[in-house]
Amino acid sequence: MRQIVLDTETTGLNPRTGDRILEIGAVELNNRMLTGNNFHHYINPERDSEEGALAVHGLTTEFLSDKPKFAEIADEFRAFIAGAELIIHNAPFDIGFLNAEFKRLNLPPVHEQVHGVIDTLVQAKEMHPGKRNSLDALCDRYGVSNAHRKLHGALLDSELLADVYLAMTRGQNSLSMDEEVVAPVDGAILEIVPLAEVIFQAASDDELAAHEATIAGLDKAVKGQCIWTAVSTAPAA
Structure with a gap:
């Protein structure tokens, strides 16, 4: 099964008020193995980042000014994710931003282009109720080194999430084992496909x-x- 672990960085928190994507990073898994086939672009969001967002990712307007706009990388990105299962931490956030960008270009929403979406934040909350389930917390819990993570970066965070996801789901078919899991994302119900048969x-x-x-x-x-x-x-x- 082809899976894409994906993360974005944005100018703020709300695409409905005009915030935009300024970085996309994604790594490919094939049958739970990293392939080295990655996707990464900095993007000119055509607006400044909010102060809080800038403190998180550190990507200034000046740095992004000569980078391609989303419209220029949209086809390459769509080809990369086409038909794959997406793995995202707090998926509604990233999916909401991607759908806003696609809507500007009159392109179909994410759920019409991929096989399904797994939200690792939902998984983590079910596996570790009452505990912190941020990416940093999960790295600590599963022994994934994030010592080099000073600021958020889409590609680095995707690589860390891939390691966390593989550790979280090692030896596991799905959250319900025998049943398929569905997760609502931006109004759509997306299928989460079981990873493999459980071996006893x-x-x-x-x-x-x-x-x-x-x-x-x-x-x-x-x-x-x-x-x-x-x-x-x-x-x-």
Whole structure:
């Protein structure tokens, strides 16, 4: 399966008030392997960044003034994502900006050009409820080095997210295992395709013996039955 891990940087927070994309970065996965086929462009947004956004990405109006406009890279970008499954952290934000750019050019929205969208923020919140699930927090949680991330950058953040996503989903078919997952993005329901079949491997005799020894130790520690023993030996209803 071809997947594209994608991130954007923008002039502000709201495309409906005229904020624009100023950087797109994306890395390709094929069958959960990085291919080295990346997409990256700085873009002249034709407006200044808001002060808060500039503090995040550091891309000044002067630096972006000679970069191509979105219309100039739109066809290349559409060809790169065509038919792929997109992986985005906080997908509605990036999809909203991309759809605004496509609408200016009378082009179809994202969901009509790709196979589906996975929102890793939604996944992370379900896997780690009540915890911080920013990209930096997930890098820390999954041992992905982000020491070189001083400012946000679309390509760097895509590379980090690819590593985080692979760590989050290692050995996992989908969030519901047997069922396909759908996520609403900008009013559209996009299919999340299961990654692979789940493989079950029976424990060896040595592993079973080690398990029994661990449970026995827990029973001894609580001077009775630990919760595992109590549940596993309870009579059927």
